[in-house]
Amino acid sequence: MVKKLIKYDFRSYLRLLLPVQLILIGIAALNRFIQIFENTKSDIYNNIFVSSVVLYVIAVIVTSLLTSIVAIVRFYQGMYTNEGYLNHTLPVTPAQHIWAKLLISFIFDLGTVLAFFLSFMVITAGDMNLEIFKAAGYLIGKMFGEFGSETVLYAIELLVFMTVVQLTAYLMLYFCISVGQLARKKKILLAFGVFFGLYVITQIIATVIIITVTLNFAFVENVFKWIADNGHAAAHIIICSEILISAVLGLVYFLITKFIMSKKLNLT
Amino acid sequence: MKRFFRLSALVIALVLLALTLCSCQYVDDARSHQAFYTDDTKREISYGDHVYKILNPGNRSFVFTGTYVDDYFYSVTEKDVPALLARFEGDFIDFNEERTIMRMWDSWYIRDDVYNRVKDALQNSELDHYWFSYIEYPEEDDLSSDMRQENVLLDDETTEAVNRTLALPEDERISYTELSDSDYGSKIIYLSNCDKDMFITDSSTVYLLNDRGEYYIWNGNEYDENSIFPVSEDDRAIIKRVFDDYPDAADEYNVRWYFESDYYDYDYNDYGYYNSNMKPQTVQN
Numbered sequence: 001m002v003k004k005l006i007k008y009d010f011r012s013y014l015r016l017l018l019p020v021q022l023i024l025i026g027i028a029a030l031n032r033f034i035q036i037f038e039n040t041k042s043d044i045y046n047n048i049f050v051s052s053v054v055l056y057v058i059a060v061i062v063t064s065l066l067t068s069i070v071a072i073v074r075f076y077q078g079m080y081t082n083e084g085y086l087n088h089t090l091p092v093t094p095a096q097h098i099w100a101k102l103l104i105s106f107i108f109d110l111g112t113v114l115a116f117f118l119s120f121m122v123i124t125a126g127d128m129n130l131e132i133f134k135a136a137g138y139l140i141g142k143m144f145g146e147f148g149s150e151t152v153l154y155a156i157e158l159l160v161f162m163t164v165v166q167l168t169a170y171l172m173l174y175f176c177i178s179v180g181q182l183a184r185k186k187k188i189l190l191a192f193g194v195f196f197g198l199y200v201i202t203q204i205i206a207t208v209i210i211i212t213v214t215l216n217f218a219f220v221e222n223v224f225k226w227i228a229d230n231g232h233a234a235a236h237i238i239i240c241s242e243i244l245i246s247a248v249l250g251l252v253y254f255l256i257t258k259f260i261m262s263k264k265l266n267l268t
Numbered sequence: 269m270k271r272f273f274r275l276s277a278l279v280i281a282l283v284l285l286a287l288t289l290c291s292c293q294y295v296d297d298a299r300s301h302q303a304f305y306t307d308d309t310k311r312e313i314s315y316g317d318h319v320y321k322i323l324n325p326g327n328r329s330f331v332f333t334g335t336y337v338d339d340y341f342y343s344v345t346e347k348d349v350p351a352l353l354a355r356f357e358g359d360f361i362d363f364n365e366e367r368t369i370m371r372m373w374d375s376w377y378i379r380d381d382v383y384n385r386v387k388d389a390l391q392n393s394e395l396d397h398y399w400f401s402y403i404e405y406p407e408e409d410d411l412s413s414d415m416r417q418e419n420v421l422l423d424d425e426t427t428e429a430v431n432r433t434l435a436l437p438e439d440e441r442i443s444y445t446e447l448s449d450s451d452y453g454s455k456i457i458y459l460s461n462c463d464k465d466m467f468i469t470d471s472s473t474v475y476l477l478n479d480r481g482e483y484y485i486w487n488g489n490e491y492d493e494n495s496i497f498p499v500s501e502d503d504r505a506i507i508k509r510v511f512d513d514y515p516d517a518a519d520e521y522n523v524r525w526y527f528e529s530d531y532y533d534y535d536y537n538d539y540g541y542y543n544s545n546m547k548p549q550t551v552q553n
Contacts, residue, residue: 128294131295132352135352
């Protein structure tokens with residue numbers, strides 16, 4: 001059943017996001033076509049080229065925003081509006097619902113990243129592509145030369161970090177929407193309120209921690225000295241700590257969202 | 269309908285293939301502004317179809333004159349550095365206008381086909397002429413031209429006037445204290461010795477001074493407060509002509525401040541050679 005759920009959601013996302021991503025690649029192709037007439041001394045060419053670049057940048061921003069908005073709206077509509085009546089009668093647990101939505105959102109995030117990459121390849125098609133790959137290869141080789149095998153570890157940690165942070169971000173949004181739907185009226189407004197409240201609380205906690213730590217000069221000095229002497233270990237610890245914190249937060253958001261969906265569902 | 273879609277797909281694929289073959293000005297510029305070390309010793313640089321060899325001047329102090337192309341994007345890198353990263357990974361270089369001489373900080377690389385000629389000129393040339401350089405700025409309304417460095421070789425008459433003045437006996441020299449003490453009291457043109465073709469110079473410095481309408485020559489090679497030579501009445505018109513013909517070449521300067529300030533224990537000439545007590549330094553490669 002979960003597979004069918006995922007399949008249905010996948011098709012729904014595809015109908016919404018694929019045209020946007022294709023338009024992005026189309027704008028990239030238009031920009032590359034304009035470059036055929038390259039003449040940096042011509043004001044007309046420069047104006048047209050700059051306009052096409054601006055259009056491309058806007059398209060990138062819009063595509064990125066739309067991917068997130070579609071994820072949030074699909075979750076809200078599927079779980080807490082009329083569509084929710086159907087979804088919650090399916091033989092699928094709330095946890096499975098959340099995982100399905102999360103998985104699809106993440107897949108389409110990756111799809112958007114792929115669309116960005118493809119559009120960038122289109123926009124730099126030709127000699128520029130070749131030089132970019134050469135430059136990337138050179139820099140990676142240089143990193144291996146400088147960091148050795150640590151490079152692979154950093155790459156893995158970075159991938160895990162980006163994945164966990166992205167999933168936690170979506171779970172946080174699901175949490176805000178779930179808390180928001182507890183209200184009788186103005187559910188979306190409450191969801192926004194929860195979001196901003198979370199942001200403020202996070203900032204306060206972070207500020208208190210920073211002030212507490214920095215007031216202890218000896219401790220800070222020792223920490224910096226240790227970081228200077230153990231650069232790689234410090235970097236790994238920092239990245240892994242951030243992964244852990246994000247994962248814990250994500251778990252908290254998931255559990256609360258699951259609880260609300262199980263016990264406090266408020267479909268009107 | 270299927271045939272139409274297949275045809276459209278083929279056309280799009282062909283267009284995309286054509287696009288991949290298009291060049292890019294930025295990449296072309298990056299590639300054309302990159303030179304390469306031929307080996308780890310960095311004594312040779314290849315650029316275009318030529319190899320530039322580092323110059324070993326022996327015991328001769330030297331600085332080349334010549335108009336250098338003011339382009340900060342030329343760089344020399346190892347062979348494996350991509351063109352897009354050349355300006356970040358490489359050493360900056362610039363060329364003279366003929367592209368026969370390459371300068372990198374205080375190292376000089378000479379193109380292989382003129383290397384021996386340049387080396388001979390360094391070893392055998394007489395630096396018995398004078399030259400100076402100045403920056404010519406474009407007209408206010410002329411946005412198409414850039415500022416450029418102009419080099420001027422003094423003619424024989426002016427050279428002889430300078431030499432005559434510098435040959436004055438010690439009792440005819442004056443102290444710097446007799447010059448103006450206002451911040452920009454004197455106008456000054458910096459001269460250096462060079463060969464007759466204005467190709468090689470040394471780090472010597474002689475200054476033409478216009479102080480409140482009177483003309484002097486200050487021998488910058490002697491760190492001596494009595495190194496100011498008044499120009500004779502006969503030579504006054506000759507020296508004045510230099511100031512009149514090249515007003516952009518004259519800087520405003522306070523000579524007294526030079527002698528009285530602790531900051532100037534050394535002289536920094538136009539090409540970055542530090543001369544302790546204003547004596548020419550030997551450049552070793």
